[in-house]
Structures are given as structure tokens and as C-alpha cells.
Amino acid sequence: MIADRGYDSMALVNFVRDRGGEAHIPTQSRVRIQRSVPPSLYRQRNLVERFFCKLKQFRRIATRFEKHADNFMAALALASARIWMRAMESTP
Structure with missing residues (x-):
């Protein structure tokens, strides 16, 4: 740990x-x-730690808008993919 x-x-x-x-x-x-x-x-x-801070920038994640675990995990996956794509497009 x-x-x-x-x-x-x-x-x-x-x-x-x-x-x-x-x-x-x-x-x-x-x-x-x-x-x-x-x-x-x-x-x-x-x-x-910085990745989790970036995830919290998404309102749906930070406020736990999705109440069902499956929907919340799907929102996490989408937000994570978006963060990853942003990082890949800025990398030469």
C-alpha cells in the first residue's frame, strides 16, 4: 500500500x-x-491520485448521479476513456 x-x-x-x-x-x-x-x-x-482528481471533474461521477452500481461503473468507464483519449491526442 x-x-x-x-x-x-x-x-x-x-x-x-x-x-x-x-x-x-x-x-x-x-x-x-x-x-x-x-x-x-x-x-x-x-x-x-491525479487520475482520481480528473475523474471528479465529471459532475455525474462527483455527485454519484447514477444510483445503480452498473450504471455508475459504466459512467466511470466512459469518463476514464475520455480522459485516456485526451491524454493520447496530446501525446506526440
């Missing part, structure tokens, strides 16, 4: 470890024992 500094707590790190995962969460500056995260992993987390 990769998370931001805001989720830096030993309780969360232990929770992930107890379930067989590995937590990659950088520590806050006030913590005595510092944990580091590989920059490449942290960069990937940032890409995912």
Missing part, C-alpha cells in the same frame, strides 16, 4: 503488515524514526 504522509501512523502500518501487505508511507518530519519510500513508487501513487 502506498499512501501520503497524512496517513503516517504505526497503527495503519501494523494493520497492513498483519494482513500480509507492505506499507510504503513516508513519515512526517516530527517523527524520530524516519521511513522512506522509493521515489518511483511515490511517483506512481501521485499519478493515480
Whole structure:
């Protein structure tokens, strides 16, 4: 699991470890024992976070306009495809 500094707590790190995962969460500056995260992993987390921010620009997604799960997933798929097409057309 990769998370931001805001989720830096030993309780969360232990929770992930107890379930067989590995937590990659950088520590806050006030913590005595510092944990580091590989920059490449942290960069990937940032890409995912920016994608979700772009999804929230679609009103239908942000307000959960579709109440049925199938319709909501279809709206997510359409919005994701539109974001992907915009990214592909701007890439040389």
C-alpha cells in the first residue's frame, strides 16, 4: 500500500503488515524514526491520485448521479476513456 504522509501512523502500518501487505508511507518530519519510500513508487501513487482528481471533474461521477452500481461503473468507464483519449491526442 502506498499512501501520503497524512496517513503516517504505526497503527495503519501494523494493520497492513498483519494482513500480509507492505506499507510504503513516508513519515512526517516530527517523527524520530524516519521511513522512506522509493521515489518511483511515490511517483506512481501521485499519478493515480491525479487520475482520481480528473475523474471528479465529471459532475455525474462527483455527485454519484447514477444510483445503480452498473450504471455508475459504466459512467466511470466512459469518463476514464475520455480522459485516456485526451491524454493520447496530446501525446506526440
